[in-house]
Amino acid sequence: MRALKRLTTLIGLVAAVLVVGPTTALAHAADASPAGDVLSLGDPAAPGQIDLYLDPLCPYSGKMVQDQGAEIGRRLESGTLHINLRFVDFLDKYSASGTYDSRAIYATYVVADQSRSSDTTWRFIQQIYTRGQQPEEEGDTDLSNDQLAELAGRVNAPQGAQDQIRLGLPIPFDARAIAANNLPILRQFPKSGVPLVAIDNQPVDGESDWLSRVPR
Secondary structure, eight states, X not given: OHHHHHHHHHHHHHHHHHHHOOXXXXXXXXXXXXXXXXXXXXXXXXXXXXXXXXXXXXXXXXXXHHHHHXXXXXXXXXXXXXXXXXXXXXXXXXXXXXXXXXXXXXXXXXXHHHHXXXXXXXXXHHHHTOTTTSOOTTOSOOOOHHHHHHHHHHTTOOHHHHHHHHHOOXXXXXXXXXXXXXXXXXXXXXXXXXSEEEETTEEEETTSSGXXXXXX
16 A cells, blocks of 8 residues: 555656656756756856855765855845855765765755745755764765655755655656766866865865855
């Protein structure tokens, strides 16, 4: 009975994707436009424009979001910052499940796609990087699909997004392909670690006071 219910839900989700049309590797939040493997957050006409590279499991990416996430959120909400967010999955194989990076990336795209809200999407990103909640590299556990869906619920993402995250199928977003496509772009920079911020295509250490250099 449970398997039948799960199959029914899956069929419904796939049908919904087919009705909406092809959007593979494209997602956007409010005031944003799809751009390939980029998750675009905030007003595209904002005075502050950055590219941001993150890995969901990376502790340094986590520290950056923990330390600067609130101010980033304020600037997104005020319309003064636009982010082209490019996820990579360096550490996927070092997660307990071996798939955490790709599942977290997928969950973020689903939240963005269904909420159409930069605020909701950024708050979800803050959730997955919360200290004590972000999984550890080579740790014994990481977050399950159910737990990622619960985090989506905490930021009031639509119920459909939560259900889709629980299923975890790469429809309509293939997180592994998204990360693989972003990796060579990141590696064009002299130092290709994360977190990395690019302002006018010039790399800046994501853990530095880079926000002070971004126009408001």
